[in-house]
Amino acid sequence: MKFRWLIFLAAIFCAVETGGAAATNDFFAQGLALDRAGQFPEAAAAFENSIKQKTSSGALVDLGIAEWQRGHAGAAILAWEQARWIDPFDPRARSNLKFARQAAELDEPQLRWFEAASTWLPPAAWLWIAGASLSLAAGALVLPGIFRRKKSGWQQTLAALGFGFFLFSVAANLGVVGRAQIGFVLKKNAPLRLTPTRAGEVISTLNAGEPARKLRTRGNYFFIRTESESGWIEQNQLGLVNE
Amino acid sequence: MAAQIVMVPQPQVDPSQFETVSATAEFDPPVVQPGEKTIYRVAVNATQNSIAWPDEIFAPPELRPGPAARGQLTQPDGTPFHPLTEFYYEFTAATAGRFTISNFVISASGSSVMVPEASVDVAADAATEPARKLLLEFSERNLFFGQPFRVRVILPTAQGNRLEALRDVQFNGGGFLTDRFVTRQSVEVVNLDGQLKPAFIYETVATPLAAGSLMISVQAFTAGNQSGGPPKYVLLVSDPLKINVRPLPTETELPGYTGAIGKFFADPPQLSTNRLRVGEPAHLKIIFHGEGDLTRFVPPMLPRAHDWQIIADNPPATGYTLIPLTDEARETPAIPFSYFDPAAGKYFDLTIPPLPVTVVGEGLPEQLPTDDDESESGAPLKLSGLAPTPGKTVASLKPSQLCDWLVILQFVPAMGFFALWRWDCRRRFLEAHPEIVRRRQARRALRGEKKKLQQAVKAGDAAGFVLHAANALKISCAPHLPAHPQAMVCADVLAQLDHAEQNGHTGETVRKIFAAADAQFASAKTETADLLVLKPAVKALLAKMEEKL
Numbered sequence: 001m002k003f004r005w006l007i008f009l010a011a012i013f014c015a016v017e018t019g020g021a022a023a024t025n026d027f028f029a030q031g032l033a034l035d036r037a038g039q040f041p042e043a044a045a046a047f048e049n050s051i052k053q054k055t056s057s058g059a060l061v062d063l064g065i066a067e068w069q070r071g072h073a074g075a076a077i078l079a080w081e082q083a084r085w086i087d088p089f090d091p092r093a094r095s096n097l098k099f100a101r102q103a104a105e106l107d108e109p110q111l112r113w114f115e116a117a118s119t120w121l122p123p124a125a126w127l128w129i130a131g132a133s134l135s136l137a138a139g140a141l142v143l144p145g146i147f148r149r150k151k152s153g154w155q156q157t158l159a160a161l162g163f164g165f166f167l168f169s170v171a172a173n174l175g176v177v178g179r180a181q182i183g184f185v186l187k188k189n190a191p192l193r194l195t196p197t198r199a200g201e202v203i204s205t206l207n208a209g210e211p212a213r214k215l216r217t218r219g220n221y222f223f224i225r226t227e228s229e230s231g232w233i234e235q236n237q238l239g240l241v242n243e
Numbered sequence: 244m245a246a247q248i249v250m251v252p253q254p255q256v257d258p259s260q261f262e263t264v265s266a267t268a269e270f271d272p273p274v275v276q277p278g279e280k281t282i283y284r285v286a287v288n289a290t291q292n293s294i295a296w297p298d299e300i301f302a303p304p305e306l307r308p309g310p311a312a313r314g315q316l317t318q319p320d321g322t323p324f325h326p327l328t329e330f331y332y333e334f335t336a337a338t339a340g341r342f343t344i345s346n347f348v349i350s351a352s353g354s355s356v357m358v359p360e361a362s363v364d365v366a367a368d369a370a371t372e373p374a375r376k377l378l379l380e381f382s383e384r385n386l387f388f389g390q391p392f393r394v395r396v397i398l399p400t401a402q403g404n405r406l407e408a409l410r411d412v413q414f415n416g417g418g419f420l421t422d423r424f425v426t427r428q429s430v431e432v433v434n435l436d437g438q439l440k441p442a443f444i445y446e447t448v449a450t451p452l453a454a455g456s457l458m459i460s461v462q463a464f465t466a467g468n469q470s471g472g473p474p475k476y477v478l479l480v481s482d483p484l485k486i487n488v489r490p491l492p493t494e495t496e497l498p499g500y501t502g503a504i505g506k507f508f509a510d511p512p513q514l515s516t517n518r519l520r521v522g523e524p525a526h527l528k529i530i531f532h533g534e535g536d537l538t539r540f541v542p543p544m545l546p547r548a549h550d551w552q553i554i555a556d557n558p559p560a561t562g563y564t565l566i567p568l569t570d571e572a573r574e575t576p577a578i579p580f581s582y583f584d585p586a587a588g589k590y591f592d593l594t595i596p597p598l599p600v601t602v603v604g605e606g607l608p609e610q611l612p613t614d615d616d617e618s619e620s621g622a623p624l625k626l627s628g629l630a631p632t633p634g635k636t637v638a639s640l641k642p643s644q645l646c647d648w649l650v651i652l653q654f655v656p657a658m659g660f661f662a663l664w665r666w667d668c669r670r671r672f673l674e675a676h677p678e679i680v681r682r683r684q685a686r687r688a689l690r691g692e693k694k695k696l697q698q699a700v701k702a703g704d705a706a707g708f709v710l711h712a713a714n715a716l717k718i719s720c721a722p723h724l725p726a727h728p729q730a731m732v733c734a735d736v737l738a739q740l741d742h743a744e745q746n747g748h749t750g751e752t753v754r755k756i757f758a759a760a761d762a763q764f765a766s767a768k769t770e771t772a773d774l775l776v777l778k779p780a781v782k783a784l785l786a787k788m789e790e791k792l
Contacts, residue, residue, distance in 0.1 A: 028633050035629060041570055041601065050633070058634030065629055070570055071521070071604030087635045092627040099624040103608050122635075123642040131653025138660035146667045176642045242640045 028059055035062065040070035057087040064096060073104050074186040074208030078239040081184065085241050088119055100209065107227060109182050109211035111175075117168075118175030126176055130169035137162025183224070183240040185210045185233070192231035196221035203231045212238060264289045264351045268344070270363035271477075275336055275371050280309065281363050282374050283332040283344060284478065287351055291315040291328040295350040300332060303342040306363070309333030312480045316411055316464050329464075329478040333374075336365035372402055377409075377481035378435075378442075379461050385487045387585045388454050390504040391539065392486075394421065396445040396461050398479065399435055406430065408466035409445050409479075415460045416483065418453030425538055450539065451488040458483040491583055497590040499579030501541040507533040507582045509593050514565075514575065518601045521570050527563045529578075529595055543595065548576035570604035681722040682792045688718045688728070689789055696781070705775050706763065712781045713760035716753065719788035733757035739788065752780040 031046035047063035050056070064079030077100050083093035101108060111119070118126060140159035144151050185206040193200035196218045206212070212224035212233070221232040264287065271282045283302070287294055291313065302308065309332075316327040336342065343362040348355050375398075382393035394414070400406050408428070414421050427446040432439050451457060460483040464476045491504075510530040519525050531540065542561040545553045550572040556562040565575055574597035581590050610625035643649045673680055692715035699707035717731035720739045724731075736753050737745050744750055759774055 025633070032629055032631070039601070040603070041573075054633070054636050055638070055640060056633035056636040058630035058632050061627070061630040061634075065626060068607055068626060069609070071607050072570075073607060082640055085640060086637050090634065092630055095624075096627050099611065099626060102624055103611055122637075123644065124637070127643045127649065127653055131656065134654065135656035135660065138657045142660045142664040142667075146663055173644050176644050180642050180645065242642055242645075 035066050040066045057083040057090050061092045077209035078184040081241050104209050106209050114171040115175035115178045118172040123176040126169050126172040133162045133165035180242040181214045183238040186239050187237050190237040196232040264356050266356050266358045268359050268361040270361055274364045274369045276369050280335050280374050285330040287328050289351040290326045293352040302344050305337050306334040306342050312462050314478045316476050331478050339365045377479045379481040379484050386451055388490050390585050391448050391450045394447050394449050398443040399440050408443050409463040410466050412445050412463040416458050418457045419449050419451045422448045454488045454490040457486050497581035497592050499543050500581045503582035505533050512595050514598050520603050524564050524566045529561050543578045543580035546576050546578055551576050567602040570602040572602045574599050685718050685722045686792050700778050709759040712756045715785055752777050
């Protein structure tokens with residue numbers, strides 16, 4: 001009887017999962033067809049729907065391409081950065097970012113060493129590495145004693161390596177948290193204001209795709225720091241990588 | 244009716260006319276029956292502004308005054324210009340007789356001009372023709388504020404079926420506006436008091452601009468085209484008519500109301516193209532139809548649209564030029580419009596609906612020239628192809644590092660190891676100190692025996708009481724030796740007591756308990772029922788022994 005219930009639940013789970021995947025693929029395939037037909041706004045909308053159902057690096061890469069083709073440099077760069085956030089090894093996202101920054105004469109975001117290190121792997125991987133390495137180190141130290149085994153050199157080495165990885169992954173995790181505050185200007189000539197109000201004095205205008213670091217939020221505005229200046233920008237004009 | 248001042252553009256005046264300013268005065272008709280109306284007319288060949296006309300005319304008291312008017316005739320077809328101003332007074336003769344308004348002097352163009360006397364004969368048997376008047380007709384008498392209505396001025400044929408046209412038509416009264424550009428003149432046969440007569444018709448459109456009751460009259464000059472002799476221009480006036488004007492309801496007013504009153508229809512809007520680039524204009528053609536006059540139709544106001552720049556066509560066209568400012572625009576903006584239907588007494592929505600469009604953005608390069616390329620390979624940088632598959636997926640872009648529970652989950656194994664290490668330390672400690680374990684076990688066993696002891700007392704089971712009391716004593720002293728509790732004898736228990744207790748009541752109690760317990764193994768049964776009285780002493784002893792554990 002128990003098995004019957006288990007089989008029933010498993011069947012439902014599979015059906016739901018398969019349905020979601022099919023819908024996602026429908027939007028993705030639709031986006032591909034529309035983009036190839038030159039209907040870029042519609043293609044971008046289809047890729048966005050695909051991402052809403054299941055966030056994937058491929059859909060983000062294609063969304064970036066559709067946005068670029070319809071003239072939205074900021075949205076394109078944000079999409080490719082998000083694709084790299086999911087899969088740092090995605091060659092399309094990497095080459096498109098390089099191409100877009102060169103075409104639009106934009107700089108890459110300035111990263112600190114631990115933030116740069118955090119780009120080597122997907123963000124979630126660093127968390128698992130931290131947990132696993134700490135457990136490995138603790139296990140290497142504790143388990144021989146519990147099992148009344150004599151402590152050996154390799155166990156000590158394993159513990160040391162585990163702690164080493166743990167410490168590095170802590171830095172990388174901090175880097176991920178820091179990178180989560182990086183955003184990209186979405187619209188051309190986005191005004192950077194002195195105060196977080198619509199009537200605030202405009203310090204300068206930012207180019208679409210220009211990177212900025214979000215420092216704090218007030219109302220409908222982000223206080224950001226770009227490479228050269230700081231100021232307030234409307235929230236809908238800055239896309240954060242992790243949103 | 245008060246005399247009206249007609250404002251007209253001042254034409255060029257012939258200077259010689261100042262030398263020949265003269266005035267004529269007459270009653271029209273000169274003979275009337277009592278109770279009939281007659282018009283006292285004074286014509287001066289000078290401009291109205293140049294005449295200092297007295298406020299009052301001294302007429303015989305038998306002539307009851309009625310409405311008065313004045314008007315100036317312009318003669319644009321004549322050169323040089325000969326002005327003519329006519330003063331109009333309506334009188335009703337009360338009694339028969341001859342009544343005269345004597346001559347008087349006025350000032351005109353800086354010189355004194357004599358107005359000659361004029362007389363009217365009132366006789367009961369006089370054959371008369373009534374004074375000529377204009378007739379006024381309105382298409383509606385109960386109107387809403389701003390509702391256009393048609394006005395007809397009728398001049399029936401004069402005596403001898405002579406038809407005359409009208410000129411310098413002027414409407415008197417306040418709170419309305421007539422449209423001088425929408426006029427129509429015609430000759431029609433009209434029914435007057437049951438008689439069909441040809442008449443000159445002057446039609447125009449008026450619009451009330453004030454709510455309430457409005458009195459409207461009209462005055463005009465006849466065209467003077469009489470056969471033979473010089474033309475004679477006669478100022479005619481109508482009786483005033485009343486219209487009632489109601490204000491428009493404001494509570495139910497719909498968005499986009501621009502003052503359109505009537506019944507209107509709109510053809511489906513036509514957009515010149517539904518696919519356009521950012522900044523590229525498209526024309527939205529809208530055609531309105533309506534019942535009645537559309538000359539004063541005000542097209543819909545421009546809506547505020549974030550994604551569009553909207554330019555209205557020059558009136559009277561009712562189209563719009565739409566320029567998309569972003570490719571995020573998916574449809575043209577809805578243009579709210581409504582009109583008020585006076586027949587239904589309510590507003591109707593005629594909003595121009597949005598039309599779907601595809602806006603293509605400004606193109607960005609898809610490939611950079613080789614010169615701009617700084618890549619090591621030297622190959623031109625270009626946009627990659629589309630990713631054929633969705634690739635790696637994640638549940639959310641929000642990093643797991645910002646989820647507290649997941650971070651804690653990562654440390655659970657390490658915390659498990661720590662707990663295991665602490666347990667191992669404790670285990671090693673207890674291995675080094677077995678007396679702690681023995682005492683703990685003894686305390687646990689003692690609690691069990693005490694419970695059984697209590698049950699035996701409650702049940703009055705003396706044998707059980709003795710057995711459990713002896714066991715409890717053995718358990719409580721075993722960890723001190725150390726030895727197994729079952730190996731304990733009375734002496735071992737006594738050894739745990741001090742000297743005084745051994746020889747006192749406590750020692751005696753121990754001995755009795757053990758003696759009774761040992762006696763249970765004897766062949767002859769001994770009476771143990773009285774041993775239940777030792778319960779308080781045993782309880783106190785066990786409490787003391789437990790403290791030592």
